[in-house]
Amino acid sequence: MFNEHIFDYLRTDKLPHIWCPGCAHGIIVGSLVRSIEKLKIDKNKIAVLSGIGCSGRTPGYLDMNTLHTTHGRSLTFATGIKMAKPELTVIDVMGDGDAVAIGGNHFIHACRRNIDIKAIIFNNNIYGMTGGQYSPTTPTNYYASTAPYGNVETPFDIVKLAKGAGASFVARADAFHIGLLDNVIQKALSHKGFSVVEVMATCPTQFGRRNKMKEPYQMLDFVAERAISLKKWQEMSEEERKGKFPIGIFVDEQREEYVETYEKNVIERAKKGDR
Amino acid sequence: MPNIELMSGNDAVVRAAIMSGCKFYGGYPITPSSEIAEGMAKELPKVGGKFIQMEDEIGGIGAAIGASLTGVKSMTATSGPGFSLKQEHIGFAVMGEIPIVIVNVMRGGPSTGMPTYPSQGDVMQARWGTHGDHQIIALTPCSVQETFKLTFEAFNLSEMYRTPVILLTDEIIAHMREKVIIDDAKNYKIIDRVKPSVRREQYKPFDSKHGLVPPLAPYGEGYRFHITGLTHDETGFPSSDHNTVEKLQKRLRDKILKNRKNFDWYEERMVDDAEIIIVAYGSVARSAMRAIKDARRENIKAGLFRPITLWPFNHERIKKLSKRCKKFLVTEMNLGQIVGEVEKGACGVKTKVNFLGRANGEFITPTEILSKIREVMNV
Numbered sequence: 267m268f269n270e271h272i273f274d275y276l277r278t279d280k281l282p283h284i285w286c287p288g289c290a291h292g293i294i295v296g297s298l299v300r301s302i303e304k305l306k307i308d309k310n311k312i313a314v315l316s317g318i319g320c321s322g323r324t325p326g327y328l329d330m331n332t333l334h335t336t337h338g339r340s341l342t343f344a345t346g347i348k349m350a351k352p353e354l355t356v357i358d359v360m361g362d363g364d365a366v367a368i369g370g371n372h373f374i375h376a377c378r379r380n381i382d383i384k385a386i387i388f389n390n391n392i393y394g395m396t397g398g399q400y401s402p403t404t405p406t407n408y409y410a411s412t413a414p415y416g417n418v419e420t421p422f423d424i425v426k427l428a429k430g431a432g433a434s435f436v437a438r439a440d441a442f443h444i445g446l447l448d449n450v451i452q453k454a455l456s457h458k459g460f461s462v463v464e465v466m467a468t469c470p471t472q473f474g475r476r477n478k479m480k481e482p483y484q485m486l487d488f489v490a491e492r493a494i495s496l497k498k499w500q501e502m503s504e505e506e507r508k509g510k511f512p513i514g515i516f517v518d519e520q521r522e523e524y525v526e527t528y529e530k531n532v533i534e535r536a537k538k539g540d541r
Numbered sequence: 542m543p544n545i546e547l548m549s550g551n552d553a554v555v556r557a558a559i560m561s562g563c564k565f566y567g568g569y570p571i572t573p574s575s576e577i578a579e580g581m582a583k584e585l586p587k588v589g590g591k592f593i594q595m596e597d598e599i600g601g602i603g604a605a606i607g608a609s610l611t612g613v614k615s616m617t618a619t620s621g622p623g624f625s626l627k628q629e630h631i632g633f634a635v636m637g638e639i640p641i642v643i644v645n646v647m648r649g650g651p652s653t654g655m656p657t658y659p660s661q662g663d664v665m666q667a668r669w670g671t672h673g674d675h676q677i678i679a680l681t682p683c684s685v686q687e688t689f690k691l692t693f694e695a696f697n698l699s700e701m702y703r704t705p706v707i708l709l710t711d712e713i714i715a716h717m718r719e720k721v722i723i724d725d726a727k728n729y730k731i732i733d734r735v736k737p738s739v740r741r742e743q744y745k746p747f748d749s750k751h752g753l754v755p756p757l758a759p760y761g762e763g764y765r766f767h768i769t770g771l772t773h774d775e776t777g778f779p780s781s782d783h784n785t786v787e788k789l790q791k792r793l794r795d796k797i798l799k800n801r802k803n804f805d806w807y808e809e810r811m812v813d814d815a816e817i818i819i820v821a822y823g824s825v826a827r828s829a830m831r832a833i834k835d836a837r838r839e840n841i842k843a844g845l846f847r848p849i850t851l852w853p854f855n856h857e858r859i860k861k862l863s864k865r866c867k868k869f870l871v872t873e874m875n876l877g878q879i880v881g882e883v884e885k886g887a888c889g890v891k892t893k894v895n896f897l898g899r900a901n902g903e904f905i906t907p908t909e910i911l912s913k914i915r916e917v918m919n920v
């Protein structure tokens with residue numbers, strides 16, 4: 267059922283958004299806003315950041331404390347905001363290029379620190395805004411403007427990367443299975459610690475057109491058909507898994523959060539002169 | 542009661558930063574500035590502030606800018622290669638008008654260069670390192686005492702003008718230990734950024750109605766505004782409308798240049814009757830001070846002009862001095878950077894601009910300056 271309260275969280279005067287017709291970014295933002303509304307988080311106490319690219323325009327549409335930073339570096343700004351004002355809920359929206367190409371180093375270190383930032387990665391497997399160049403998540407053999415003979419690189423598995431780097435909440439959802447998407451975003455928002463939600467998105471304009479999926483529904487099908495629930499995934503053979511990816515929650519652990527630990531172990535000790 | 546303490550330039554930065562009310566430091570280890578990070582790691586938590594060593598230099602300044610947006614005074618420090626890496630975010634702070642202090646302890650370059658040797662090779666990078674047209678404030682101390690003082694000023698200027706301020710020291714000043722007079726905290730002027738006085742719904746983070754420097758609200762207090770590195774209108778939202786962008790660019794320029802008289806600091810010694818004026822800054826100015834005294838003993842009328850505010854450069858002052866003296870001698874630890882600015886200032890007058898500089902890691906001594914003075918003055 268449509269919930270008109272979500273408008274309270276949007277800068278409706280900034281709409282319509284700039285995304286192409288059929289782009290899945292709006293679906294993800296919709297889910298994010300619904301989740302915030304559901305959890306009744308005070309919008310004055312939310313900071314939303316982004317890097318550069320199509321996903322980077324997200325904060326502009328949200329009626330919160332918003333920061334459109336530099337390419338790939340949004341997590342560094344988010345780290346400063348969270349440390350200096352821990353009472354804020356800090357949400358960082360990134361594209362695949364932001365998160366695991368130019369910002370890959372910041373990403374793994376934020377995971378390792380387990381700082382309470384919610385990283386929502388819009389993974390459309392391409393650099394959309396700059397014209398369809400291949401990204402670190404473009405599947406092998408798919409086409410991009412800088413891979414005119416097909417991509418020869420091996421893509422990153424963002425979930426495995428986040429897990430390996432130590433994030434305490436890691437989930438993957440997609441722009442088609444909305445129930446799961448809402449669910450994992452809500453869980454990430456409620457989790458204390460570095461939370462990663464990789465959302466398999468679409469880019470009909472730059473990825474689809476180059477890969478025989480120029481209609482938005484074809485791209486959504488492409489995502490939906492490959493997305494396999496974690497439970498089913500576990501029962502599948504290596505052969506069956508080829509070209510597909512699991513969706514669900516991969517890590518959900520309670521671990522000491524960075525800023526709290528700093529306050530407890532550093533500030534308290536420093537004030538007591540305990541060194 | 543003022544205290545007298547022995548400390549290094551890097552220690553002085555830490556001490557003054559804490560006294561200025563700095564509450565956040567984001568950085569990355571690099572020689573010869575690491576002692577600033579170490580000092581801040583120790584001192585900040587004592588006053589409830591926070592320190593983080595980020596995964597790289599870009600992250601260090603990014604975190605500091607983020608923290609500043611919540612309303613706290615923030616800083617980072619670096620040297621040479623690290624300063625290069627920070628440039629994109631310096632531009633972001635210029636565009637977003639976010640107060641932050643960046644200390645760059647200059648070392649030999651280019652590239653990894655000579656990490657433990659002094660240099661003044663980053664002077665032009667401080668001015669033009671980030672892309673795009675912009676103004677920047679850079680201050681350069683010539684002693685530990687002055688490092689202490691200018692750290693306060695750097696925080697004050699960044700807060701007053703909502704802008705990144707660069708404190709440009711060098712390896713000599715940073716590592717040299719000198720006596721520093723430290724007064725009671727209450728005797729230092731400490732300026733905090735102006736917060737908005739309008740109702741939250743009416744707040745525009747880049748509103749030019751209130752003068753050249755719009756008030757900055759902290760994140761999390763109900764103002765809910767937007768900041769982007771894109772050109773933007775007064776509300777902070779992206780705009781590429783030429784008139785809007787023109788207005789923004791002009792205000793960003795004017796807020797620094799039209800306020801320059803408030804921080805146009807320099808020192809002059811014996812310039813009134815000088816026939817030759819040495820232009821030197823930072824540690825090299827110490828040699829120059831000695832050299833002009835020695836020159837006077839030989840009856841050469843030498844004086845010193847020492848810019849303290851290096852950027853924006855004071856071309857007008859050079860112009861005035863150029864009408865008085867016969868010659869300038871610019872001396873700096875590089876192959877010629879500020880000398881170009883002096884030439885600009887002296888343009889159109891007959892006063893000749895001479896140069897003594899090098900970039901091999903060797904300090905420029907008083908004796909060398911004196912012999913150059915003799916050479917230039919034909920004695």
Ligand code: SF4
Nearest residue numbers: 285286289320394469
């Ligand atoms: S280019 Fe692709 S990602 Fe960007 S708005 Fe268009 S469809 Fe969406």
